[in-house]
Amino acid sequence: MATINVRRDVEDMFYRYKMPKLEAKIEGKGNGIKTVIPNMVNVARALTRPPSYTTKYFGIELGAQVSCDDKNNRYIVNGAHDASKLQDLLDGFIDKFVLCGSCKNPETRLVVSKRDIQRKCGACGKRTQVIPTHRLTTFIQKNPPLKDDNGGQHATADTPGSANGVSSNGSPEDSNQDPIDVQLSTITAGITLNDYSKEAEEKWIAKLDMSAEAIALRQKQLAGGLVESGEVGDLDENTVLGNYIVDEKPEDDEIYAKAKELGIHKKYRALRAVILALFSEAPVQQLIDGIKKHADLLLKFGPESKHQKAAIDSFVIIISEHMDTHLKKTGLIFKALYDEEIVEEETFHQWNKKPSKKHVDAELVLKIHSQAQPFFKWLEEADEESETDDDEDSGSE
Ligand SMILES: [Zn+2]
CATH class of the missing domain: 1.25.40.180 (Serine Threonine Protein Phosphatase 5, Tetratricopeptide repeat)
Structure with a gap:
């Protein structure tokens, strides 16, 4: 799996925050042509955002319909779009909805209220407001990240689906894992961003x-x-x-x-x-x-x-x-x-x-x-x- 820096403007190969390179697969033809993003879940997870956010963002930027099927991990943007174009768009998403507005660290959590959306930074502690004019903010406010998943806990299969339908449940496949958990796993395990252990989580929470x-x-x-x-x-x-x-x-x-x-x-x-x-x-x-x-x-x-x-x-x-x-x-x-x-x-x-x-x-x-x-x-x-x-x-x- 090819990984790239979450911030592509950082060239440091030892940069701590990595994500899988976005993949795109074009299916169908004519009016029904669409782009499937097979690794949307993994990419979104590396950004600790639900895959529906990134997919919806692509849709808004491209003026295209999207479909998010959280159960089957199918994320689709209508029309034909190549991976590098989507990757470029993703930079915008990361800048607007992931990186701390102050220190540019990606280890942030979204705090969603009716009034606004804030990125709460796990590195410097600051809260910075997400640009309120982007249409994705309305979507996020209607479909806030699931609180229960903020601790990265693995819910059981009978966890009721969320009412908002963004994330069907808290299964480990979901990307609502707290950035902090991901971050800690890198600290303790020093291996990959997605490496995740209960012990690491507990250690982190003790310091949270x-x-x-x-x-x-x-x-x-x-x-x-x-x-x-x-x-x-x-x-x-x-x-x-x-x-x-x-x-x-x-x-x-x-x-x-x-x-x-x-x-x-x-x-x-x-x-x-x-x-x-x-x-x-x-x-x-x-x-x-x-x-x-x-x-x-x-x-x-x-x-x-x-x-x-x-x-x-x-x-x-x-x-x-x-x-x-x-x-x-x-x-x-x-x-x-x-x-x-x-x-x-x-x-x-x-x-x-x-x-x-x-x-x-x-x-x-x-x-x-x-x-x-x-x-x-x-x-x-x-x-x-x-x-x-x-x-x-x-x-x-
Ligand atoms: Zn910060």
Whole structure:
């Protein structure tokens, strides 16, 4: 099986992301002539998208009817089209619907909502919006990737077919396998993209943490570097806590009890895991209200400046992932942290002087930093006022 780089503009033969070269077979003749893509499933799987997406994309680009038969793995575009033309079109699909808009890594997952479609990057953690004007977006919104298959689990044959009919069931032949699974298999097995094992999946899920550490760890792994064992242990507990919050939606006292049980109830990294798990997916107003609601819990992890910095960093990460909605509210988010005494003035000043660029792309940090300036101005003024109030002899006459 001939494989090519998922990004054909990358010439590196050691490029990690490969896909099978697209095959095309012309059948029939006259008005009934059609192009069968015999390896559509394998190609789509390497891109971790359902084969119906790529096939439909060809149809839209070529103005041709398509037919997707997921049961029999038959993907057909009407008319005669040669493989190299389809391969060229596929580049466009990959660029628009697969590659991270920020780092161009193909290890992304589609997050589909009524409003838009985002590519959530497994490498850099960013979300980037899919171009909303392409007609395939409507198709994807009507036929979102199956959630159940995101973990790459092999469903049994009696799994009911999806109502939308894109994927008949979660059989291993389907291409809804999470990019992350595929990615991990390459890391652990180092063989092929489609190599896939349960153990690899579990290992990955253990690290499938929204925290910056997890992203950093993944990047280290991607870079082929080794991670100190201590760090992994620490990470795993934070991940357990984060997953617990996401999966069980526990009350705050249960969250803290779980942190205690894990022995991380005073750790700033645990605080970060909690914040990311609680707030990452919250609409911005809910996030702002949530800071007040969960303040007691957040404060329990510790008052030190490293906890406070972790709180700022976590919210900066969250803002960076939702720039379109959250950036404008940066000041209000910071003010809520200040009002609830989760972050003290001094720590804010330090961040203002030197915002951490460790977890978020520097360019985004600068945008967030500049958006936060009215808050810092307010903070200074509030400070001056309180000084005058507290000390009448301050000589301000
Ligand atoms: Zn990325």
